[in-house]
Amino acid sequence: MIELKSVSKVYPNGTHALNNVDLKIEDGEFAFIVGASGAGKSTIIKLLLREEVPTSGSINVNGFDLVKMRRRQIPKYRRSLGVVFQDFRLIPNMNVYNNVAFALRVTNSPTAEIKKKVPYILNLVGLASKAKAFPEELSGGEQQRVALARALINNPRLIIADEPTGNIDPQLSYEIVDLLNEINKVGVTVVMVTHEHGLVSCFDRRVITISEGSVISDGRGLPKKY
């Protein structure tokens, strides 16, 4: 469960990114977070990833108190999540297999377990044949699927997707969100930040709309004015 209580974020340069935001996302939910550029979507992601700390308020994610958390506890928290970014964020000098395996390495998983899990998950995302390829040899869609495989391999309870379809063509974008949808059906909470309203309207899911640092709507499907 994700719970933001009266969260405000003011950056050092004076920008008021979030104003008293209250948000609750239950286990197993699928929620889109939409809004214009500069609305505060990226800030919410940064807060959820503990890249930033709120200026005021509290954030609780699956039992982790993100405000009180110490720096050395952050890696453990991040390992409990699966994150997918717009720019894929694959390690360039590692092949697909090792990029995915890396998520298991950081949790000190035994090599035997890695040898079993990685091929399985690559198969799941349809990239078993590209295990030895390097990120630069893959298309955008393939890279994102590798990123997704990496996000899934530790069986996270929560997946955070920050504009995962930003660099992908429309057809593939739909497939990726569809994949996230399937993952959600198994019980994984999914939070997806996006500005692609066309995509959002294809799925009948909860949509949280942010504008100028506040939640202006929160319900099923896109608000009427969109």
Next chain:
Amino acid sequence: MRVGSFRYLVKEGVRSLWVNRLMSAASIGVLVSCLLLIGAAALFSININSMVGYIEKQNEVVVFLDDNVTDAKIESIEKQIKETENVVSVTFISKEEGLDKQMEILGDDKEYFQDLVDSNPIPDSFNVRMKNLEHIDETVEKIRNINGVYQVNVPTEVAQIVVHIKNIVYIAGIVVVAILIAVSFLIIANTIKITVFNRRKEIGIMKYVGATDGFIRFPFFVEGLLIGLIAGGIAYGLVAGGYYYLYTRVAAQYTGWFEAFFNNMVPFENIAIPLLIGMCGCSVLIGAIGSTAFVRKYLKV
């Protein structure tokens, strides 16, 4: 941390070295250059000190004995002088030899001294060489107090000059090597900073996936260690090899003052191991510490 993870991280360090081989080669090149300079400067300084030490030992003090000392007394005095601290060599010059030497110095004028052969005024003496001219006064005082010693001629001015030069050379050597080490640190630090900067994106990604700081730093540590080892090995090979060549080949070919110089060159065997430990030790420390230290900046995600 389990053994498997440790092995993985070591392998990652080695792999990084190879994958980023251009930057690794640059780092090794820079480190080798700096070590070559420092090693050469250090060896040069050690040898100059040895040379000055040699010059120092050449300085002679003449100990004149009382008139009519017996042979037994001469032996006793020689023994006492030899046992005095700081004395390196003692050479007996009999009054006859002393007179001959004077005649040699006088050259054509020596006929004036022909008559003196029968009543030789030149006393028996010892030429004494010391190790450390800084303590020349103390040593001479001890010799003066020996029963049977009449007078000691001390080339005080020369001794003072030699001591002065020795101190300057010693300090200059240390200062030069220290400056070279400081400059090397700066150059190497910069090189490592650049290599880490190039990998900042990779470091950030690892943090997002949940890697701990230690997990990210360790392969860099291994990489830095290896770079240090390789650079140290190469630099040592070049410096020691060059020194060995100089010591064995060149020294044998020259005579005269060159010979005197090379006779006082510090033997290769004496410097071989300390040089290896010094160069590789410094090299490994710089590589390992430098690599891990500069990663910190990019771990703050």
